[in-house]
Amino acid sequence: MDQDVSFATVDACGQNLLSLVSRGNAIVAELLRLEDYLPDVFRKEKKEEGKKFAPVIFDFSYFQTSDAVEAKIEADDNLKKLDTQFKESYCNVISRFYMAYESIFKYAIDLNGYLSDLSEGVYFQHSLDNVFADAxxxxxxxxxxxxxxxQLLTAEHIDGATRERLLVAHHRAAVQSAAAACHLDDVCKLLRSTGLGESGRRPANYPEHYFSVALAPQAAMLYVCLFFKPAVLAMETAMMREIVDKFFPDNWVISVYMGSTVNLLEAWEPYKAARTVLHASLDTAAVKQLTGKHATRMEWSFQVK
Known part of the structure; x- marks a missing residue:
């Protein structure tokens, strides 16, 4: 590449990466701005302000009993009025928080997509190697x-429990206005409480586990896309080994879309290459180690609660 020509302006590869970085900076700026716009009803230190609307503000436990919760509100005129007042007062700012959180998810998806395009030769004059060779x-x-x-660390400036309440509030308003966001499920997974600040110590595997969630949707997309290329599942053992090692090393039951889950052991049973590689990764020692890790994490979680 001509040393007098900037990689960021010479062609689509550089321009797209520069655009992505610009978006990233804008997202961080918006997250920082929003810290000053968090309504008092969501602030822990403003307990008096939060008491009034507490009956209609929920964390993620809402999703387990949403029908019952909504029925209770509908059956009580006072709760209905309170719920309406809450939405009318805070709907716009809550929507702004959601859009900022969704933009983090979209950024992660687009970054993954850019790297995939670069690896697969979409930018035919560029590869990962020569991009990194350019200053x-x-x-x-x-x-x-x-x-x-x-972005992920800045989102943590607002504690996890508050983020959950903001996301549930957005969900309830969006569903009832027929404007539910298509990425809500993924955004909730990404921005759910990490446990940071809920005890006197740092959560186990923080922030690496938190960061890994941002890349998790790629595994679900790959699972679906592989069915468009069944020959890979059936015969490409080397490729499937690389796929399993990178995307499914310890997650064999995955969420595909909006709470729909798939057990890879069952889904890939008819495909020889996929089945062989997956079973090879499920040796007893690895499973015991993974079980122990999750058991420790659960024990810590119960101690925090």
């Missing part, structure tokens, strides 16, 4: 990943 390319690639991490 501007290396700077932008590092900055793009850095900004995803900054």
């Amino acid at each position: 501007d390319g290396k700077q932008l690639m590092c900055e793009a990943l850095y900004l995803l991490g900054v």
